[in-house]
Amino acid sequence: MTVDWQTAVKEEEEYLRKVHPTTDDIPGCMTLLDGFLLCHVVGSQVKSLYRHGRMSECRDKMEDFKFCMSLKSMEPAAKRDAWIRRRAEWWANRRLEKSSENVWDVRREPLSNWPPPFADDAAQSSGTIA
Numbered sequence: 001m002t003v004d005w006q007t008a009v010k011e012e013e014e015y016l017r018k019v020h021p022t023t024d025d026i027p028g029c030m031t032l033l034d035g036f037l038l039c040h041v042v043g044s045q046v047k048s049l050y051r052h053g054r055m056s057e058c059r060d061k062m063e064d065f066k067f068c069m070s071l072k073s074m075e076p077a078a079k080r081d082a083w084i085r086r087r088a089e090w091w092a093n094r095r096l097e098k099s100s101e102n103v104w105d106v107r108r109e110p111l112s113n114w115p116p117p118f119a120d121d122a123a124q125s126s127g128t129i130a
Helices: 005-019 029-039 042-052 059-070 076-096 119-126
Strands: none
Touching (some): 059 076
């Protein structure tokens, strides 16, 4: 099932509006700055090196902080809408681009005969005891 970008953004916006129902639910600029600074901590860099084979650049976190600062003069409701739109676009891009998660196929129905029976269960059901 493929989804176009506009549909993905719309779905993400609907979800984010439910998760962040009020203006107090979106992160503040200081929270975003903290996230940027924590990205540069040795532990985060080691984790990135282990998982991705490279140091984390943290550029996206700085862009989020700068975007938040650009919204400072807006009304709270408009600020929430702009933040939700930006996050929805980010999630839509993430959903539609290839990632390491693309090796998995979504299963529409459970596997047949799964989980396999234990050896004792199989022996008992056939009438023999191992």
